[in-house]
Amino acid sequence: MKILIIDDSKLVIEYAKSILLENNINCDIVTCNNGEDGLRILENEEIDVIILDIVMPNISGIEVLKRIRLNKKYDDVQILMFTSLQDKEFLKISFEYGATDFVRKPIEVIEFISRVKAAIRVRNYQLSLREALSILEDRNSQLVELNKQLKEAQDYMVQKEKLAAIGQLAAGVAHEINNPLGYVSSNTETLSKYIVKYKSIIKEYRRLIEIIEKNNLNFDEIMEIIKNIKKLENKLHINFISEDGEMLINDSFEGIERITKIVHSLKNFARDEKNDEYDNYDLTDIIEETLLLIKNEYKYSIDIEKDFQITSQIFCNRIQISQVIMNIIINAVQAIKSQNRNDRGLIRIKVYQQEGYVICEIKDNGPGIEKQNINKIFNPFFTTKNISQGTGLGLNIAYDIIVNKHGGDIFVESELGKYTIFTIVLPIKKLENN
Ligand SMILES: Nc1ncnc2c1ncn2[C@@H]1O[C@H](COP(=O)(O)OP(=O)(O)O)[C@@H](O)[C@H]1O
Ligand SMILES: [Mg+2]
Known part of the structure; x- marks a missing residue:
């Protein structure tokens, strides 16, 4: 901590200095007799507290104060105006120009010491606040960088x-x-x-x-x-x-x-889905096309039962919806196959319309989902499969596609050892912001 005393009276300076030393103010003390020298010292040294005389030859204390406060760098330097009773009017102005406090001349030891100590305390708070802020800024920029990397990793995984x-x-x-x-x-x-x-x-x-x-x-x-x-x-x-x-x-x-x-x-x-426009499609057509692609995955061990009611076309990105349906059915197929059962598994796909929505339910009679996992399955990278079978991104992507990109909803219901149902709700009409 460094204190700068600017006063044209050497006597005052010596007195002030001796009081500070006698009272064990643990600071370096720098002094000078005019404003120009004061500004120069401020430029070259780290000054924390300034005790500034108001009435001085050449440039006055008020002028020095103004110049200090003009520079953002010295914004939080504590400036105590050194003032005698006659300077009352000046004191008022000093506060307007950014003085933080004042000490009276002639010096009253107790008052002088306690005001200087207060200024040092404030300055200490400022310094620790500044340090905390810079740590926070560092952390923040680390977080921003990590976030960016995470986003890149996610895009890559998708x-x-x-x-x-x-x-x-x-x-x-x-x-x-x-x-x-x-x-x-x-x-x-x-x-x-x-x-x-x-x-x-x-x-x-x-x-x-x-x-x-x-x-x-x-x-x-x-x-x-x-x-x-x-x-x-x-x-x-x-x-x-x-x-x-x-x-x-x-x-x-x-x-x-x-x-x-x-x-x-x-x-x-x-096809690259970014180029694929949204359009009106029949959900059941999308499902049929998807089933055609994954037929070989299920046909030997699982029956697919379709209950397709006539529904309106939905405004959607066909490839994205196909990706969702495919992941849900493949999940069901993998779940059923993991049971190594003797009978054939069953997946029921039901499509129907309700008010402004087309709803698709995909139910399998596989192992179901454990209670402790059911809230996690839509999280990115959550998987119970080994690395060659699952990335844990399928349902996370499905959620993003259905909820964020299509304004719909997707949810799951399951009973352990009995069944799992995924329900997709899609609005028939175009989303406002699409
Ligand atoms: N039909 C289902 N039956 C049982 N568990 C399922 C079913 N569908 C999803 N799951 C569970 O949800 C997890 C996450 O699925 P998903 O996000 O598609 O990732 P992945 O298939 O790569 O594991 C799966 O690992 C599985 O544990
Ligand atoms: Mg999957």
């Missing part, structure tokens, strides 16, 4: 969650495509054999036509050819291959359509 979903699905989707691809290719092989047979029959017909055209109609010869044709038709099962060929072609068409649909859904799902 991206990763979708990629992970696509990755997990890829094998299943390939399988789903392989199946129709298998029979389309075997149908094509059979059809190509049928064509060889058709060709040999056609050859006989051509021969017949040739003979008739040549006009040397030999009845026996013609009958012979006809007999041969009939025989060949029987031998080649032409009636059968005609009927079967038609069936194979229809079958192949259906297979190709299935492949096209799956590829289309996958392409839709994988």
Whole structure:
């Protein structure tokens, strides 16, 4: 702590200094006899308290005070005006210019000491406040930085969650495509054999036509050819291959359509959703498309029961809604599969409309959710799965998509060992701020 005394009277300075020393004021004391020197000292040293005489030659104490207070740097320096009774008017002005207190001349020891001590106390408070503030500022900027990093990590994880979903699905989707691809290719092989047979029959017909055209109609010869044709038709099962060929072609068409649909859904799902506009969609269409993508995940061990009532279209981002539905159904599938049960699991999807909302309930008869976890499942990174199966972000993202992005609601109800129901509520109408 450093005190600066500015007074044109050396006598006063010496007296003031001796009082401070005698009273064990634990401070460094710097002194000078005019305002200019005072301002210079202030510039070069850390001064905490100034005792400033008002009436001085050249620049007055009031002027010095003004100049000090002009500089923000000295805002909280304590300034005690050193004043005699005649200076009353000046005292008033000093307070207007930012003096913090005054000490009277001639010096009254008790008053002088207690005012200086008070100024030192205030100054000490200020210093510790300043330190606390700077610690707080440091902490705050650390927090801001951490927050930024967390946000980046979260964005990365959101991206990763979708990629992970696509990755997990890829094998299943390939399988789903392989199946129709298998029979389309075997149908094509059979059809190509049928064509060889058709060709040999056609050859006989051509021969017949040739003979008739040549006009040397030999009845026996013609009958012979006809007999041969009939025989060949029987031998080649032409009636059968005609009927079967038609069936194979229809079958192949259906297979190709299935492949096209799956590829289309996958392409839709994988698309960069930022570019995807909101539009009006049928929730049940979105669910059907999603089911198509994840069919391979459930078809061997779980039945899906659909109870779709007719509902209005909802204004939404289709890819985002599909991501939510997919995560909820995959969660249900994983939960059921984790039970290693002997019977088939069941997932019921119900869609209905209520007032201005379309509601979708997805219920599974899996293991349910433990009471201590039910409040945590929407938290980011909460998962009960191992690292290859879950990121713990699925439901957190689902919440963000349904509640924040679509103005809807999502909640869960579960009974341990019996069932889990996820309910999604989506407004039919466009959100005001969307
Ligand atoms: N249908 C369900 N049955 C049982 N538990 C579930 C079900 N759906 C979600 N959970 C629980 O919620 C947790 C969080 O799910 P989610 O956010 O999708 O992350 P992840 O699937 O990556 O674990 C899961 O780990 C699981 O414990
Ligand atoms: Mg999940």
